[in-house]
Amino acid sequence: MSGEMGGSMAREAGQSASRPLEAITPVEIFDHLKKGVLGQDGALRYVSVAVYKHVTGKVPGNILLIGSSGTGKTTIMNNIQRLYQEVPEYLPFRAMTIINANLLVDADRLEFRPDRLMAAVEQRARALLGGRATAEELRQAMERATICIDEVDKMSSVVAGKPNPLGVVLQQGLLTLMEGEHVAYRTHAVTDDGEEKPVTLDLDTGHMMFICGGAFEELYDQVYLRVTKPGSGERLKSHAIQTADGQVRIEERFSLADFLKIEDLFEYGMVPQFIARFDNIVLLNDLTVDVLKAILLKSYDSPFIRSRRYFDVMGIDLEIEDLAAALIAEAAEKHSRTGARALRTIFGKIVNRLEFDPEGSNRLEEGEDGRKRLRITADMVRRVTAA
Numbered sequence: 001m002s003g004e005m006g007g008s009m010a011r012e013a014g015q016s017a018s019r020p021l022e023a024i025t026p027v028e029i030f031d032h033l034k035k036g037v038l039g040q041d042g043a044l045r046y047v048s049v050a051v052y053k054h055v056t057g058k059v060p061g062n063i064l065l066i067g068s069s070g071t072g073k074t075t076i077m078n079n080i081q082r083l084y085q086e087v088p089e090y091l092p093f094r095a096m097t098i099i100n101a102n103l104l105v106d107a108d109r110l111e112f113r114p115d116r117l118m119a120a121v122e123q124r125a126r127a128l129l130g131g132r133a134t135a136e137e138l139r140q141a142m143e144r145a146t147i148c149i150d151e152v153d154k155m156s157s158v159v160a161g162k163p164n165p166l167g168v169v170l171q172q173g174l175l176t177l178m179e180g181e182h183v184a185y186r187t188h189a190v191t192d193d194g195e196e197k198p199v200t201l202d203l204d205t206g207h208m209m210f211i212c213g214g215a216f217e218e219l220y221d222q223v224y225l226r227v228t229k230p231g232s233g234e235r236l237k238s239h240a241i242q243t244a245d246g247q248v249r250i251e252e253r254f255s256l257a258d259f260l261k262i263e264d265l266f267e268y269g270m271v272p273q274f275i276a277r278f279d280n281i282v283l284l285n286d287l288t289v290d291v292l293k294a295i296l297l298k299s300y301d302s303p304f305i306r307s308r309r310y311f312d313v314m315g316i317d318l319e320i321e322d323l324a325a326a327l328i329a330e331a332a333e334k335h336s337r338t339g340a341r342a343l344r345t346i347f348g349k350i351v352n353r354l355e356f357d358p359e360g361s362n363r364l365e366e367g368e369d370g371r372k373r374l375r376i377t378a379d380m381v382r383r384v385t386a387a
């Protein structure tokens with residue numbers, strides 16, 4: 001593989017990477033992704049297998065991620081990018097791009113603009129290859145790209161009951177791209193005589209990996225109404241719900257995963273041929289209290305860890321009572337519309353005053369090692385969540 005890499009890539013990969021790409025198993029990929037994405041093991045298994053296939057030169061199969069707002073769709077995409085950055089062997093695959101679907105259409109001219117996507121991929125590829133890339137190096141780096149298209153649900157063919165031609169243009173454009181189209185992409189590159197000249201790259205998008213994501217918010221109501229309509233022949237299923245104090249109660253709850261059919265997506269306004277391009281349609285879980293608590297305390301992007309770093313600079317150790325964390329998670333779970341984002345809001349309300357003036361808060365204690373200590377208690381959480 002190193003023989004076909006650009007000079008700088010081969011050098012960097014050669015320094016630290018020794019394992020063949022086949023040796024990095026889907027399980028290892030999964031474990032890496034899981035550090036930043038909690039409670040979505042099912043989705044991560046699909047993603048891990050797809051990444052493994054992609055980096056070993058197989059067809060990965062396109063993935064569509066569907067999940068409520070704030071459950072981790074964009075987080076999954078960001079963590080795939082982190083994976084490519086942190087695993088040295090994946091250096092040749094770092095031309096990954098995450099882009100919002102609406103940027104791929106020109107609203108005034110009703111036109112699909114794959115060039116905008118390719119320009120983003122090119123920028124990444126150039127960052128990877130260094131200043132003087134040849135056309136062949138560029139083409140190879142770009143064709144290895146993983147492309148995440150976020151917010152595809154906003155590009156429905158129907159919006160607020162009215163036809164949305166822009167959505168149809170986007171979905172049709174994307175479906176040909178995902179099918180494996182040859183795109184003539186105009187740019188510049190270093191030629192044999194060492195000069196930078198205009199070139200047209202023939203990009204085979206069939207080698208790229210596509211992951212799309214969207215919240216499909218109205219889909220929940222739409223399917224709920226279909227299922228609960230008298231005579232639908234469907235019944236809500238029982239789910240175990242866990243509370244902050246560790247008790248479990250059984251509730252009949254609507255869960256999209258129990259009932260979603262492909263036809264629901266068509267009715268939502270997705271073009272059938274577009275949906276047919278996805279080998280896997282993956283539903284993310286709604287986040288439980290336990291998972292929310294873990295996100296608060298231990299994820300890469302944990303609000304608690306961020307705040308602890310802030311206080312650390314001031315010479316203060318931030319701590320949190322276990323029950324306090326559970327209560328924050330429970331309050332966040334009640335805001336199911338915003339998912340894990342609610343954690344940050346609630347946690348923010350609690351620590352804002354403390355971050356502003358820890359000395360004046362009357363909450364600082366003297367730790368054994370002489371450092372100051374600040375403890376977030378269940379009472380402090382109750383005061384904020386009751387308001």
Ligand SMILES: Nc1ncnc2c1ncn2[C@@H]1O[C@H](COP(=O)(O)OP(=O)(O)OP(=O)(O)O)[C@@H](O)[C@H]1O
Nearest residue numbers: 037038069070071072073074075215299301340341
């Ligand atoms: N499963 C998860 N694991 C870890 N952190 C999460 C998870 N889900 C959400 N978060 C946290 O919540 C924030 C919002 O999540 P994210 O952006 O992934 O939501 P989303 O599913 O893309 O929602 P939207 O549909 O609104 O775009 C992130 O910054 C992340 O820190």
Ligand SMILES: [Mg+2]
Nearest residue numbers: 073074075150
């Ligand atoms: Mg998102």
